[in-house]
Amino acid sequence: MTGAIGRRDFLRALAAAGAAITLRPAVASAAAPGPLRAGFQLYTARASMARDLSGTLARIAAIGYSEVEFAGYFGSSPAAVRSALRAAGLAAPSAHIGMRELAGDWTRALETAAAIGHDYLIFAWVPDELRTADGYKRLAERFNRAGEIALSSGIRFGYHNYTYDFTRARTGFLYDVLLAETDPRYVTMQLDVYWLVDAGQDPLTYLARHRGRYSSLHLKDRTADGRIADVGAGAIDWRGVIRAAREAGVRHLFVEHDDPADAFVSARTSLSHLRTLRL
Numbered sequence: 001m002t003g004a005i006g007r008r009d010f011l012r013a014l015a016a017a018g019a020a021i022t023l024r025p026a027v028a029s030a031a032a033p034g035p036l037r038a039g040f041q042l043y044t045a046r047a048s049m050a051r052d053l054s055g056t057l058a059r060i061a062a063i064g065y066s067e068v069e070f071a072g073y074f075g076s077s078p079a080a081v082r083s084a085l086r087a088a089g090l091a092a093p094s095a096h097i098g099m100r101e102l103a104g105d106w107t108r109a110l111e112t113a114a115a116i117g118h119d120y121l122i123f124a125w126v127p128d129e130l131r132t133a134d135g136y137k138r139l140a141e142r143f144n145r146a147g148e149i150a151l152s153s154g155i156r157f158g159y160h161n162y163t164y165d166f167t168r169a170r171t172g173f174l175y176d177v178l179l180a181e182t183d184p185r186y187v188t189m190q191l192d193v194y195w196l197v198d199a200g201q202d203p204l205t206y207l208a209r210h211r212g213r214y215s216s217l218h219l220k221d222r223t224a225d226g227r228i229a230d231v232g233a234g235a236i237d238w239r240g241v242i243r244a245a246r247e248a249g250v251r252h253l254f255v256e257h258d259d260p261a262d263a264f265v266s267a268r269t270s271l272s273h274l275r276t277l278r279l
Helices: 007-016 042-051 053-063 078-088 099-103 106-116 133-152 174-181 193-198 203-209 238-248 263-277
Strands: 036-041 067-070 091-097 120-123 156-160 187-192 214-219 252-255
Touching: 036 042, 036 091, 036 238, 036 263, 042 053, 042 067, 042 263, 053 078, 053 263, 067 252, 078 091, 078 106, 091 099, 091 106, 091 252, 099 106, 099 133, 106 120, 106 133, 120 187, 120 214, 133 156, 133 174, 133 187, 156 214, 187 193, 187 203, 193 203, 193 214, 203 238, 214 238, 238 263, 252 263
Parallel strands: 036 067, 036 252, 067 091, 091 120, 120 156, 156 187, 187 214, 214 252
Antiparallel strands: none
8 A cells, every 4th residue: 555545546546536677587588578668657646647748748658758647637638648758759558447447448548548549448447346266257257348348449448456366265275276277368567576475375376377367567566575666676586576477477577666765766766776787
């Protein structure tokens, strides 16, 4: 959760309102052709985005990112967002969505995504009342339907994990129900490394066990006492995670910090550490 505004509150408000580093493998694998791409999750800079979307994008590009992932458009039209991206020289392959888009006018959500230039729409928050095994089975059915429709529009539908996904359910976790019940043809996964580690799970295990399911990762570090930190400032083995991500077929890495003291300093610090890995 964040200080000024938590992700739950942010998503509720969103619903109410309606050369970057390239990590190149020595030999490209069949599972992950081409380089991984490191981008920036704009939720990190949400306060700045609310004040000046175009200026925020320009600052992120100046730090060295070439991709961003959206978490709301702050009242800007698709045309205005696309224009701001073009001016900043940024691509926006992905965006987070909530239940309003999924349960509402899905066709319009897909049209918006296409107009801006997204390749992925990632579902970002499961309502409390659905956090049961039966709730996740129903959610998986909805994801499959939404993902099939999205694919016909050239958009991939996906899911982003949190700690609550690792509540025990039957013989495994709620997350395992979702992995088992969703069709890989229609539902991709975005692995948030911090939240998975925070739930006591190993990202290397999930990436190896479910190769081909993950199209992107969220990168934020975790300190020994559980705090969110910039990439490289915590205890997560990023070299191992990124190697496993490449082997699993991941294509995009989005740097994030839920509550940074300064979003732009955080963005720069995390990118600098990724560059030192030289993978």
